[in-house]
Each structure stands twice: as C-alpha cells, then as structure tokens.
Amino acid sequence: MLQAIRRYGLMLVVRPVARLLFSLDVIGADKLPAHGPAIVAANHNSHVDTIVLLCLFPSKQLAKLRPVAAADHFDKGGLGSWFSRNIIGIIPIKRGAASRHEDVLAGAKEALARGEILVVFPEGSRGEPEEMTRFKTGVARLVEFCPEAPVTPVYLQGAGRSLPKDAKLLVPFNTTAVVGDPLTWTGSHHGFVEELRACIEALKAQAPPLRWE
C-alpha cells in the first residue's frame, strides 16, 4: 500500500511538478544503475537534489531507491519523520554525535544487502550553493562492505540556486544532472573518495555553463 502511494505519488505528482519547476535535464541517463545493489553518489547543494535524483529513475525502480539522509534533520520525529521514511524512503544516518561503538552505516549496509540502490551525498551537508566541499569517507566504507555495488557519480547543477541552504523561498531554475561511468572499490578509503570527487568535478564540463556569482 505504502509502496503504491510512493510510486504513484512520485509518478503522477512529484515528477510532473518537478519537471515544470526544474526541467530535470539529464545527460547520460542510460548510465544509471538498472538494479541493486548499487550506489549513486552526487554533489549536494539543496533539498531539491534528492527530488531531482529520485525523478531521474523510472518509476518501477522507485521501490528500491533509498536516499541516505541526516537523522538530525529528517528524522526528528512526527509527521516529517514518517514522510521522510515512508514516502521519500530515506535511510536515516546519525551525524556528529554518534558514539564510537555504534556503526552509523548499519542501516545503509542492510539496504545494500537487500539489493537496494542507495542515493548518497558524500559531502555530508549542503554547504554553499553550487560549490563542492570535501567528501567524507562513508561512501568508501559502504562500497568496501559491498564491493559488488558499482558507484555511479552524478553531477547536479542548479538546485542550489532554486533552494539554497537556509533559504525560505523556492525560486524555480532549471537543473541539469550529468551521469558518469560507474566506479568500483579500489582498496583505499581516501583514494576512493578522491577519485569519486574528481569524477564528479569532471562531469561538470558537460553541464551548461553556470553564471551565477
């Protein structure tokens, strides 16, 4: 039942509205993973990023798509929490205050083991609009745990302009997503995230020029 609401809600409401507001231009859509376990990693500037990424996939794959999101922001309890978990389908992850003995990635690892497709933002936070910060190593630890999962890099442009961090007002601008060739586990946490970051940085060249200062 929930899956049906989620799927048709996305197909009939979220996707048409998002297309109207953000155009959702995509380059290289055929490189997106067709089945799990897989990881899609993108740069992060806005809450809109998650919507854009979910809308890139065909709706029948939606049941398997799980955005990994900060628990302190999206899992604060109440209706918001219910919506994030059941409709957006997030896997909450603790940031900062997690204790040393706790594996914060446990939920994400279980999802990979179930053959789901994780959507991750390795910057860990939205940061300054349309600027990329350094990558955290969580994504490398996930792919080390599940080396058969390819990591598909995606460069997202434009959402940071529509809804930057701390903005109250959404102003529609078109977004472009550039999908790159998938990466596989290389054996080094820092090496892997550096490679991933370089990949996403390189995809930027295919997006239309962004003139916004």
Add this chain to the structure above:
Amino acid sequence: MGVELFGVSVYVVNPALTFGLLGVLALLVLGTIAAFVLPVVQPGKWTDLGPRMRSWWIIAILVGGALLLGWQATAILFALISFLALKEFLTLAPTRKEDRLIVLLAYISVFVNYGLIFADYLFEDSYQVYLVFIPVYGFLIAAAAMAWIGRTDGYLATVGIVHWGTIVCVYNIGYIAFLMRTPDAEAPAGAAGLVFFLLFITQLNDVAQYCWGKAFGRTKITPKVSPNKTWEGAIGGWLTTALAFYFLAPYFTPLSPLHAAIMGVVVPIAGFFGDITMSAIKRDLGVKDTSRLIPGHGGVLDRLDSLTFAAPIYFHLLAYFAIERF
C-alpha cells in the same frame, strides 16, 4: 463558435480552421509513418525522428486543444509556455546571488501579463494596460527593486537581462493569447483561425527555409551567428511563406489583398530575425539548446524563437489593418 440548431446550441468549428487542423493531423501521421519507416531503410540516420514526432504530437494536441476550447484555455497554456521559456532564459543568462527575488518577480510578471487578458472587469480596456505593463512598468519595477537590493557590481547588465527576458518570453508571446480575444465575427475563421494562421505561417517559414537551404544553399547569410543558414534558404523560405500567406489569408484573416501582401512579406522576415536573435543569444551563453525539456527539439525557447518576433508584429499589423477590437 456556438450555433443554434433546432433550439439546441451546437459547437461548430469553422471550415477553414477544421481544414487547417486536419492538415496538421495529416502531417503528423505522415511524420509518424516516416519515423517508423526511415530508421529501417537507413539505419542509424534517423534516430532523432521518433522522439521529435512524439513531441510534435504533444505540442499539436495541447495547442490545437487550447484553440478549440477558447481564449481562456489558450491564455493558460501560453502563460505556462511563457513561464517555461522565461525560466530557461534566466537559468542560462548570468544573474547574481542577490537576484533570486528579482527572478521571482519576473515569474510573477507572467501571471500579471496573462491575467490582463482576463481583466475585463478591472479596466475599461485591459489591452491598453497590457501594452504598457511589461515594457514600462516591468522596466521600472525591475530597475527599482534591484537598486533597492543594493548590489551595484553587475547592476546594469543584470537589470537589462531580466527585462530582456520578460519582453521576449512573456510580453511578445502573450500577444498570441491576446489575439484570441478578437471577436469571432471579425475574422472569417474566428479568433482561433487568426492564431492558427500565425502559428502555421511561422512554422512553415522555418520548414521552407530549411528545405530550400538543403536543396540550394550555398552562400552563408549569418556565418557567425547561425552558420547553417544560407541566402538561398532564407529567400526561398521567405517567398514560399509570403505566397502561402497571400493565398490563405482570405480564409483566416479579414485582410484586403494589398494588406495580405504586405503582411506576407513582413511576417516571415520577423520570424527570421527572431530565429537568428535567439541563435545569437545561445552562442553568447555557450549553449546549443536552451534546455532538454522537449525530447528531440531542445527547450521551449528553441521552439519559440521565430514566434518571439513574429507574434507582436503579426498582431500589430492585423490590428492596424483590419481588427476593430485592438
């Protein structure tokens, strides 16, 4: 167009308009057959044709449906088209971080611009207000609001860009919708016939230019802006469109033969300049298409380019020569 028949109001579509819409339908069917046949005959050469034809079907159904439903539906559809075009323009054109609010105001101008088409009870003649709203008041509001926000570097360039975008995408395109408010008695195929004729003529001009250019094109006409365009294509397309305009005008417009000849000459030239103006902008911004919203075509603004110039000129000449309402 309602007609009383045995005491029952029957919706009748004018014969010229019916003929025009059936002609479009025939072209769509032909194109769709071509999209199935050509890729089989010449593999790998016509991959773009399938999505292109699918998009044409959607465009034709939306526009044709709106024209048949009346001026309200047409105004709503073109308001949406203007919003999408303006969003493409403001996404690609340089703006500053402080300008988000100005961009939002530009979107709001779409509502006001098209709202004026409905505002019969608010103004004695809302057309008079339409004429000055974006060119004068849009200009003043954008300039004042951006000065108020207070960032001075890039002020002049950005205020110019925002006003340029609203004129081209909203004000000029809005004329198409306002033309639908011509009383049906004033044109042989009603207001919908006038709008249909404008859209048909501008699309015919694009296609005719392309065909003449493919067949005889040698001398480049705008080598820096649009290198595929040739003098042969432009003149061949112009003559073809002018003749089509002259001979079809009696069925769709109330123009006298002399006025039809003048408009037949002028409107395709306007379309040509709309086309190369948009090409110049895209070159300046460093993009080939304004977005990827319409599969096989590019963006909304790519599809509208000739119309952004042809629509206001077609409207003004019609109003000057023949239409009492405007």
